[in-house]
Amino acid sequence: QDEGDNKNKPSLVPEGDLSVACDAVLNVWAKRGTRDAAERCEAILERMEYLRRKSSLDVHPTAYSFATVIKAWANAKDTDGSQRAERAEFILQQLTKNYQHGSKMIDHVVPPDTIVYNSVIDAWAKSNDPRSGNKGDVLLKQMLDLSSNTNTNRGGKTKNVSISSCRPDIITYNTVINCWSNSGHVNAAKQAERILQQMEKQSQEQNKKQNDKGTQNGNKNNKKHKNDNDDDVIVQPNRRTYNSVLKAYSKSSLP
Template identity: 30%
Template sequence: EGGRAAAETATVPNAVLCNSVVDAWAKSRHPDSGPRALRILDRMEKLHAASGLGSVRPNAVTFTGVVSALTDGGTKGAGELTEALFSAMKAGGHLPERVPTAVYNALLRAWAKSSGSNDDDDDDNGRRAPERAEAILDAMEEGRRRRWSGTMAVGGGTNEGGVLDHDAPPSPDRISYNTVLDAWARSSHPDRVVRARNVLERMKKRGGGGTPS
């Protein structure tokens, strides 16, 4: 039985291998790269649940890779999908208790890439996306849990499409600020110039952005 168990374990791919495949899909920029990466993540979760092996458990690298596949592949609703993925992986214990800045920056990038694109028939995503990105930046600056919903105005606009909890977010770095600036630059929002200038001033006050944590 010991030999059989060892053989079964040997047939289970580990997270390093799975993450490499996710990264390959992300770099391909194929239109199906987002859905394919999500399927790999789903397989990892099922394998982890069935085998109990920590070696196949999805992690922060998996998250950032899947987000890259969603955004660079042009998946519709990448911002919303990334938020849902963040919440699910955080709740499932797949992300560390102290979530690294790179994970939050991936979330910011998903919204920045959505800015200026109307991929939702019921919502001007290009105008809403930078507000979502700036709300995440707000939470990172405050360093505490932030919660928003469709009834809460954030950054001069109304956030819709669910609730996202940030538990002690890391401090933003230069990439964080530049990504939010990019979101406003891509946006069709009438106040985009003023809002971008405000973000730039906030960045300057922090000395160009904090260090990753």
């Protein structure tokens, strides 16, 4: 039908709720756990993006939209693990690119977040792909770069933008360690331990900054785990972190 034929017809869904309705449909498809369902989710996401750019309707992909499509690919059990991870990462990079080059206020472009990144890293960890360790490292570095002040093109203007919503958390680091552990790489165990040592070093540095700040403020009992910018939560290794590194060594052929 021509678009003009529908101008006077009442919508079954209130215009402001169209994105929510689309997200609900995405969620139904994602739960099927098949390649066909993941492809259907991706097609719906592309349609939402098209409507955001070309239509007067108030419909646009949300952070949940992207996370659901990534989940759909990660759960597509009838698809090779490497292909699942590659498609999940493609959706993530599309989200990141849209945010970096779009106009957040006008175009309803949403930023990537920690949950989305963790989902993609987990897809690589479960892929049994020999590239998974390196992939986890690259995605972790992206998160660190994006969550710090970086030169970003936003709406045609280059300026420093910090996307705090994609700051790595304990799940991020543990999952990257699992990426190495499951990669089958000859140096997987050493790489897993490197991530652990990186966490320990960062934790010590941030704790020192926090203690120094508490001393300067005359409050030595300050228990807030944040740095001078009051933004970066201290990520400390936990039992799972150490167990994951031990698991990596148990799988290795190192003496």
